[in-house]
Amino acid sequence: MGKGLRTFILSFYEACKSIWEFTIISGESVTVKLGNLIVGILIFFIGWRLIRYLKVKIIRNFFKKWIKDDKTREWTENFISFLSVIVLFIIFLLITGVPVSIFSFVWHLSLFTIKDNPVELGNVIVGLVLFYIGIRLSRYISGEFQSIFLGRTHLDIATKKSLEAIFRYLLIIIVVLFVLTIVGIPLTAFTVIGGAFAIGIGLGSQHLVNNFLSGLVLMIERPLKVGDIVEMENEGGVVEHIGGRSTRIKTFKNLRMVVPNSKLLENTVINWSLIDNYLRREINVGVIYGSPVKKVSSLIMKAVKEHEKVEKNPEPLVLFTDFGESALIFKVLFWIRIREFVNTLVIESDIRYRIDEFFREAGIIIAFPQQDVHFDSLKPIELKIISENKVSKQKTTNNTKSQEK
Numbered sequence: 001m002g003k004g005l006r007t008f009i010l011s012f013y014e015a016c017k018s019i020w021e022f023t024i025i026s027g028e029s030v031t032v033k034l035g036n037l038i039v040g041i042l043i044f045f046i047g048w049r050l051i052r053y054l055k056v057k058i059i060r061n062f063f064k065k066w067i068k069d070d071k072t073r074e075w076t077e078n079f080i081s082f083l084s085v086i087v088l089f090i091i092f093l094l095i096t097g098v099p100v101s102i103f104s105f106v107w108h109l110s111l112f113t114i115k116d117n118p119v120e121l122g123n124v125i126v127g128l129v130l131f132y133i134g135i136r137l138s139r140y141i142s143g144e145f146q147s148i149f150l151g152r153t154h155l156d157i158a159t160k161k162s163l164e165a166i167f168r169y170l171l172i173i174i175v176v177l178f179v180l181t182i183v184g185i186p187l188t189a190f191t192v193i194g195g196a197f198a199i200g201i202g203l204g205s206q207h208l209v210n211n212f213l214s215g216l217v218l219m220i221e222r223p224l225k226v227g228d229i230v231e232m233e234n235e236g237g238v239v240e241h242i243g244g245r246s247t248r249i250k251t252f253k254n255l256r257m258v259v260p261n262s263k264l265l266e267n268t269v270i271n272w273s274l275i276d277n278y279l280r281r282e283i284n285v286g287v288i289y290g291s292p293v294k295k296v297s298s299l300i301m302k303a304v305k306e307h308e309k310v311e312k313n314p315e316p317l318v319l320f321t322d323f324g325e326s327a328l329i330f331k332v333l334f335w336i337r338i339r340e341f342v343n344t345l346v347i348e349s350d351i352r353y354r355i356d357e358f359f360r361e362a363g364i365i366i367a368f369p370q371q372d373v374h375f376d377s378l379k380p381i382e383l384k385i386i387s388e389n390k391v392s393k394q395k396t397t398n399n400t401k402s403q404e405k
Contacts, residue, residue: 032097040095047088055081075136119184127183134175142168161226162219162242169244211245214261218242224264224271229338231270232259252343272338278311279338283348285355286327286367293320296330296364303354304334309347311335327367 020035055077107122146164153160219242224230228239230249237251247264249257272279283304287296297318304316316334323329336347359366 036096040092043095044088044092047091048085051081051084051088054084079133114185117184117186123183127179130182131175131179134179135172138168138171138175141171162222165242165244166216166219208245211261214265215242215244215247217265218247218261223274224269228274229272229277231272232257232264232267236272277338278335279344280333280335281344281348282331282333283351283355284321284329284331285352286324286329287359288326288365288367289328291328291364293328295362296328296359299358299362299364300330300332300355303351303358304332306354307347307351309336310351311337324367326369 020033022034024032024034024037026032107120109121110118111121111124112119142164145167146160218224224239224242224247226239226242230237230239232249235251235257237249237255237257239247240250240256241248242261246258246260249259251257285300297320300318301316304310304318305312310316311334314335316332319331319333321329321331332351334351336344338344356366
């Protein structure tokens with residue numbers, strides 16, 4: 001019995017050993033066995049779970065103490081996790097039987113050549129990683145530049161946003177040039193590449209380039225800036241953001257308009273706060289003939305001056321503008337200081353309410369359209385008064401005659 005059990009155990013061990021050492025991939029430089037693959041998968045799975053645990057419990061708590069910006073902290077955590085996964089994958093390949101030399105071969109694999117300069121896969125990988133880091137850092141550095149340096153100046157918000165955007169674009173250009181140098185692509189090669197793709201890229205990106213250059217013009221010339229109240233295509237709103245391609249405007253209806261930058265330069269845009277934020281408004285009102293015009297003028301002035309959002313300087317002005325067909329026409333001019341939360345329509349409506357209230361108290365009637373008709377005849381016009389009974393009988397007689405016909 002003991003000899004039979006021993007024989008069974010030995011045979012089972014030999015079977016497991018043969019399965020464990022079963023060769024899945026066999027080559028001159030790479031040999032992958034089933035057992036090594038199983039161990040590699042187990043280690044990769046355990047390492048993956050460990051990375052997720054460390055990210056949640058340790059890495060996140062560590063970076064909370066040092067990095068206050070949520071977006072910067074998030075992409076830093078994701079980047080460290082990404083590098084950890086790459087290291088874990090390399091360990092997995094080594095365990096499965098992939099030799100170290102294969103990594104060197106793949107790393108130095110030449111993808112293409114530009115002016116006798118080979119571009120290797122490893123350099124491309126490093127360039128992509130540096131490009132990602134550079135883009136993220138450029139956003140972080142430009143934000144810190146705005147908060148630390150520009151925040152101490154007395155510039156307005158729009159100027160600070162424009163300088164921040166220009167500074168970020170300069171950092172991105174520096175990052176791109178640095179990455180191209182790391183990859184091994186000489187800058188002189190763009191003369192050849194540009195000649196080959198100039199037509200296609202030019203036709204495909206002419207609108208994009210036009211909008212980008214228009215955005216730079218808007219930031220430098222500043223015909224409109226962040227915070228300005230503008231009107232375009234009969235739609236008014238506040239400029240929220242001026243980007244490289246488009247500008248975002250928040251309308252008074254709380255809608256967002258995304259307008260291409262080139263359209264802002266090519267079309268007429270009314271900027272209510274380009275030079276200052278004072279806006280003149282006017283209200284017209286007509287009263288019937290015979291009304292005391294001096295009293296009307298004083299009541300209109302009183303209604304305007306009572307409103308808290310009407311500016312005292314320049315002072316409101318009431319004008320007796322015309323003798324209309326049905327009314328005496330008055331116009332009041334007043335100035336308000338426009339802000340994002342100031343609605344000119346509400347102010348005008350409030351003043352109209354007060355004018356109507358004052359006129360009612362003073363017995364002044366607001367005119368309405370009317371017309372006098374005069375009859376000119378050589379002889380007196382004959383008038384007859386007919387009772388209702390005669391009118392109804394006359395209608396019945398006319399209806400009977402029409403039916404007989």
